[in-house]
Structures are given as structure tokens and as C-alpha cells.
Amino acid sequence: GAGVSQSPxxxxxxxxxxxxxxxxxxxxxxxxxxxxxxxxxxxxxxxYFNYEAQQDKSGLPNDRFSAERPEGSISTxxxxxxxxxxxxxxxxxSSLRDSPTGANVLTFGAGxxxxxx
Amino acid sequence: AQSxxxxxxxxxxxxxxxxxxxxxxxxxxxxxxxxxxxYPNQGLQLxxxxxxxxxxxxxxxxxxxxxxxxxxxxxxxKPSAHMSDAAEYFCAVSYxxxxxxxxxxxxxxxxxxx
Numbered sequence: 001g002a003g004v005s006q007s008p009x010x011x012x013x014x015x016x017x018x019x020x021x022x023x024x025x026x027x028x029x030x031x032x033x034x035x036x037x038x039x040x041x042x043x044x045x046x047x048y049f050n051y052e053a054q055q056d057k058s059g060l061p062n063d064r065f066s067a068e069r070p071e072g073s074i075s076t077x078x079x080x081x082x083x084x085x086x087x088x089x090x091x092x093x094s095s096l097r098d099s100p101t102g103a104n105v106l107t108f109g110a111g112x113x114x115x116x117x
Numbered sequence: 118a119q120s121x122x123x124x125x126x127x128x129x130x131x132x133x134x135x136x137x138x139x140x141x142x143x144x145x146x147x148x149x150x151x152x153x154x155x156y157p158n159q160g161l162q163l164x165x166x167x168x169x170x171x172x173x174x175x176x177x178x179x180x181x182x183x184x185x186x187x188x189x190x191x192x193x194x195k196p197s198a199h200m201s202d203a204a205e206y207f208c209a210v211s212y213x214x215x216x217x218x219x220x221x222x223x224x225x226x227x228x229x230x231x
Contacts, residue, residue, distance in 0.1 A: 004160065033218060040126070042207050042221030043161070056216040091160070104149070104217040108160035 002026075004109035006092050012115045013082055021077045021112045025094030033106060034067055034077050037089040049075060082116045089113050119144045121208050123222035131230050136180075136195040138225045140208030143189065148210035150191040151219065152182055155205045164206075167191065178202070203229045 005024040013019050025032050030051055035043035046065070048056040051072040060066070064082075069075040079086055090113075093106035124139040142148055152164040165176025172184040178201075182193045191208060205226045209219040 031217075035221075040223070042121075042123075042209075042223045043219075045218045045220070048216045048218060056218070093161075104211055104213075104219070105151075105163060105166065106161075106219055108153075108162075110158065110160045 004092055004094055004107055006090075006109035006112050008112055009110065010113050010115075012117065014117050015083060016081055018078065018080045019082055019114060021079075021090050021092075021114070023075045023077070023092030023094075023109060025073065025075070025092070026107055027073075029094035029096055029107075030072075031095045031104070032069060032075050033093045033095075034075070035091040035093065037091055037111070039088075043091055046077070079114075082114075084116050087114055087116045119148070119210065119212065119220060121210055121220055121222035123206075123208050123225050125225055126223065127226050127228070129228040129230060130198045132200055133197050136193070136198045136202065136227065138193040138206050138208075138227065140182075140191045140193065140222060141189055142191065142208075142210050144210075144212070146212065147184075147186055148212050150182070150184060151209040151211070152176065152180070152191075152193050153207045153209060153221075155207065155224075157204075161207065164193070198227075198229045200229050200231065203227055 007022045032049040034046040037043045045059040049069040064080045067077045089111045091111045093108045120143045122141045150167040153161040167184045175181045180195045207224045208222040
């Protein structure tokens with residue numbers, strides 16, 4: 001597609017429920033990133049995919065968080081047994097990766113705002 | 118740990134006045150440097166980036182930033198603020214490598230007064 005598409009835009013859930021957030025990157029973009037942004041903070045790195053391979057998951061806060069990108073395109077971030085502290089904006093970004101300058105320009109989606117009651 | 122510091126979580130300027138948003142990074146190795154802007158209910162949009170070469174970088178909407186290695190800074194400026202510049206601005210760095218992820222500052226909310 002023309003841009004990075006995320007769904008749902010807004011999700012309200014009760015504590016203890018599982019949620020799945022979807023990201024559809026720009027067509028042809030090899031790299032895909034998930035970030036979390038709490039209110040009043042900058043985006044915080046969660047995980048990174050190169051094609052379908054999850055190459056860095058160092059930012060996932062605990063084992064309730066997982067992500068996949070099975071065919072190297074659409075990705076899903078899953079949060080199990082949600083807690084109130086999981087409430088945040090979850091942002092997905094994609095990039096071509098192989099920039100001639102080495103600088104990685106990420107294109108971000110509008111985000112999925114998660115509220116856990 | 119590598120980090121990015123943005124001084125001033127809120128900055129208010131009058132329309133037509135100079136905009137100066139500060140960004141400092143902490144590392145001995147100069148990173149790639151970025152400024153992103155976030156308008157309400159929208160995704161982060163790239164304003165400008167520094168990779169190599171000329172240290173004064175021009176971006177969209179009349180913004181520019183200067184990389185100063187001696188000061189480990191990458192401050193964002195615009196000579197004359199417009200009402201439409203009201204948004205949140207994020208400075209970010211990356212160091213390449215296998216992940217090449219962006220590390221963001223905490224952001225500066227810019228208000229433009231008429």
C-alpha cells in the first residue's frame with residue numbers, strides 16, 4: 001500500500017484479555033519495527049523483523065508480548081493477559097533497509113491506541 | 118547507554134518568531150540523526166536527517182538542523198513560526214548495525230501563539 005497501515009486504530013480491553021495489533025507495511029519494505037509510546041514519552045523500541053525473521057526482540061518488556069511476521073509482510077503484535085500498564089500507543093514502522101547512506105529512514109503508521117481497563 | 122536528550126518538553130513561540138528545539142545525544146561515535154514531527158492522530162513524519170557530509174541539513178516546511186560534533190547536538194530551527202507548525206517534535210538517532218533501530222528522545226511539544 002501507499003503507507004504503513006495499522007489496525008485497529010483504537011482498542012479498549014479489560015485487564016486479563018489478549019489483544020492482537022496488526023501492521024501492514026509499505027509494499028517491498030524489508031524491515032519492520034514495532035515501537036510503544038506512552039503518554040508524554042518518545043517511541044520506545046520493541047522488536048525488529050528482517051523479512052520474516054525476528055532479529056531483535058530486546059525491547060519486548062516481558063513474555064506476555066510476542067510478535068510475528070510469517071510471510072515477511074504483515075506483522076502482528078500480541079499482548080497476552082493485558083495489564084493496565086500496557087496502555088499506550090503502539091506504532092509500527094517499515095523501511096527499505098538497504099539505504100546507500102546506511103541511514104535507515106523509517107516510515108511510521110498512525111498507530112494503535114490500546115487502553116486496558 | 119546511548120540516549121537522546123531533548124531540553125524542554127513544551128516550547129511556546131509567537132507566530133513569526135524563531136523556533137529552536139534542542140537535541141543532544143550521548144555517545145562518542147556520531148550517530149545518524151533525525152527529526153520527526155507528529156501531528157495529532159497521525160503517524161510520525163520525517164522532517165530531516167543527517168547522515169554524512171554537510172552539517173547543516175534542510176528539511177521540509179522550512180525547518181533545518183545543524184550537526185555539531187563538538188557539542189554532540191542536532192538542534193532544530195525555523196526562522197519564522199507558522200500556526201501550522203504546532204505539533205510534537207522528536208529527535209532520534211541510530212547507529213547502524215544489524216537492527217539499525219531509531220532511539221528517540223522524549224519529544225518537545227511546540228505551541229504557536231497568534
